[in-house]
Amino acid sequence: MKKxxxxxxxxxxxxxxxxxxxxxxxxxxxxxxxxxxxxxxxTKDGTWYLYDGDAESIRENTWAGHDTKPLxxxxxxxxxxxxxxxxxxxxxxxxxxxxxxLHGKFGEDGQIQGLFSxxxxxxxxxxxxxxxxxxxxAMTKAIVMGTGVRxxxxxxxxxxEDRQSAMNEAEEKLGYPMFIKPACAGSSVGITKVWDRxxxxxxxxxxxxxxxxxxxxxxxxxxxxxxxxxxxxxKYTVSVPAEIDVGSSEFYDYETKYxxxxxxxxxxxxxxxxxxxxxxxxxxxxxxxxxCRGFSRVDFFxxxxxxxxxxxxxxxxGFTPISMYPKLMIHxxxxxxxxxxxLIASVL
Numbered sequence: 001m002k003k004x005x006x007x008x009x010x011x012x013x014x015x016x017x018x019x020x021x022x023x024x025x026x027x028x029x030x031x032x033x034x035x036x037x038x039x040x041x042x043t044k045d046g047t048w049y050l051y052d053g054d055a056e057s058i059r060e061n062t063w064a065g066h067d068t069k070p071l072x073x074x075x076x077x078x079x080x081x082x083x084x085x086x087x088x089x090x091x092x093x094x095x096x097x098x099x100x101x102l103h104g105k106f107g108e109d110g111q112i113q114g115l116f117s118x119x120x121x122x123x124x125x126x127x128x129x130x131x132x133x134x135x136x137x138a139m140t141k142a143i144v145m146g147t148g149v150r151x152x153x154x155x156x157x158x159x160x161e162d163r164q165s166a167m168n169e170a171e172e173k174l175g176y177p178m179f180i181k182p183a184c185a186g187s188s189v190g191i192t193k194v195w196d197r198x199x200x201x202x203x204x205x206x207x208x209x210x211x212x213x214x215x216x217x218x219x220x221x222x223x224x225x226x227x228x229x230x231x232x233x234x235k236y237t238v239s240v241p242a243e244i245d246v247g248s249s250e251f252y253d254y255e256t257k258y259x260x261x262x263x264x265x266x267x268x269x270x271x272x273x274x275x276x277x278x279x280x281x282x283x284x285x286x287x288x289x290x291x292c293r294g295f296s297r298v299d300f301f302x303x304x305x306x307x308x309x310x311x312x313x314x315x316x317x318g319f320t321p322i323s324m325y326p327k328l329m330i331h332x333x334x335x336x337x338x339x340x341x342x343l344i345a346s347v348l
Contacts, residue, residue, distance in 0.1 A: 003096040005035040005344060006082065008112065009058065010042040013104035014189045014210065020058050021320035023101040027055040029336040035344070038082070038093055040071060042102070048072065050084040075119045097347050099124045099340070101319060104185060108316045109135040122347035125294035126315045134290050134315045137183045137215050147289050149282050149310045152217045156183070157204060159212040166216070167200055174218040181217065182210035193219070220309045222301035225269050227283035228317070228328035229296050230339070232346040236287070238280045239328035241300070243269035265324065267331045271302055279308050286310060294346055297325045 007030075009023035010016055027039065041051040043064050051058070053067030069084040074092070081092040098116050100107055100123060110132035116123045126134065133139045138156050145151070153174055157166040170178060180203035182190040190210035192203035200216075207214040224244040230237040243266040268276055283298040290313060297317035301309040317325035329339050 002034065002036045003344075003348060004038065004093060006038045006040050006093075006095050006098045008040045008042065008098060008100045008102050008107070010044070011102045011104070011107045012042070012044060012046045013102070013106055014185065015104035015107075016044055017061065018103050018318055018320065019101055019107070020061055022103065022318055022323070024055050024059040025319045025321050025323070025326070025336070026099070026101055026340060027058070030340050031337055034341065038095070040082070041068065046106075050082075073115075073119065075115070095121045097122045097124065097344055099344060100316060103316055103318065104189070105135075108314075109184060124343045124347050126292050126296070130291045130293065131315050134292065134296070134313050135184050136213070137181060137312060138213060140290065140313060143289055144286055144310055147282075147285050149286060150307060151310050152179075152220050154218070155216040157214045157216060159208055163201070163204065167197060167204075170200065170216040171197070174216065177219045179215075179217045179219060180204055180207050181215045182207040183213035183215050185210040220301045220303065220311075222303040222309065223269065223271070224311075225271070225279060225300045225302050225308075226324050226328070227279060227298045227300070228325045228332075229283055229287045229292070229298060230329065230334070230342070231287070231293050231295070232342055236284055237329075237332060237334070238284050239332045240268035240276055241271070241279050241283075242267045242324050242328055243271070244324075265327075267328065269302070275302070275306065275308075282308055282310070286313060294343055295325065297328075 007023060009019050011019060039051045041049045041063055048071045049068035050071045051063055051068050053063055057063040069086050071082055071084045074081045074083060081094050083090055083092050098121055100112055102112060110128035113123050113131050114128035117128055141151055155166060155170040155173060177193055177195045180192045180194060190207045192206055194200045194203045204214055225241040227241045228239040245264045279300055286298055287296055297314045299311040301311055319326055326336050
């Protein structure tokens with residue numbers, strides 16, 4: 001009997017457009033004969049719809065208002081359903097699992113996971129608790145510290161605190177240049193590299209547009225490497241690392257990831273074999289320490305001294321046609337379609 005699988009996309013996040021590309025990739029590769037698929041779109045203002053149109057309209061962001069039906073949720077645990085209205089008629093759907101292609105806030109931060117957990121519906125990927133911790137770069141740092149893997153030194157600033165004191169502490173502990181990051185954001189949104197105090201002040205203001213907590217980090221110079229981890233009911237598949245060459249870009253920012261053609265990549269990374277094995281071990285250790293499930297991408301810098309420095313973890317990594325997580329899994333021998341099947345099977 002086919003399982004009822006919901007795929008979520010969109011959302012009230014600055015990464016809304018990335019989500020559209022990710023779900024396009026999923027819908028273009030999933031085996032539709034295996035599942036009863038229900039594609040649920042969430043607009044930027046938070047309105048939920050059941051979407052029956054084509055994937056191309058999602059990618060072009062013309063989906064809303066076309067082939068849609070208003071959707072709402074009944075969160076009664078054990079009898080949970082999503083319901084949609086078609087005229088005066090209300091239809092209920094009992095879901096077997098949810099695959100969220102929601103990046104950033106209200107999708108990757110545990111809130112959606114918590115909602116469906118209350119409903120008793122399994123969600124592909126990390127739990128609400130693990131998602132929340134991994135979304136917060138400061139909390140992630142605190143837990144990863146226990147693994148012994150090196151991280152960049154940082155100063156944490158919270159909205160309302162003395163900004164001058166935070167900047168003084170950052171200059172004393174970290175020195176220029178430094179990176180300013182919103183604690184809870186993804187896809188490099190709101191991140192700035194700064195070289196002096198005025199730019200530091202401006203960059204904190206930019207980061208505060210994304211989150212009320214800001215991470216001020218020392219600059220780590222090295223090769224950017226990314227490792228994909230797949231967990232299936234306690235069994236782990238860890239990819240080789242990819243190497244990201246950002247070209248003329250200052251760092252691997254939003255535009256370099258999704259818009260420009262400045263960057264290139266190498267799979268596996270151009271580093272010694274023993275170092276490839278080392279970083280794969282670090283990625284799994286961090287994944288386990290953060291109690292991750294399903295899938296995550298773990299990012300590092302590889303320095304000229306031959307040392308890895310943990311950068312961040314993404315619990316719903318991009319699934320766009322150019323995203324590194326599916327590319328790494330394909331290199332491992334798992335096709336895009338098989339990857340989707342295995343992720344769904346991991347929670348059924």
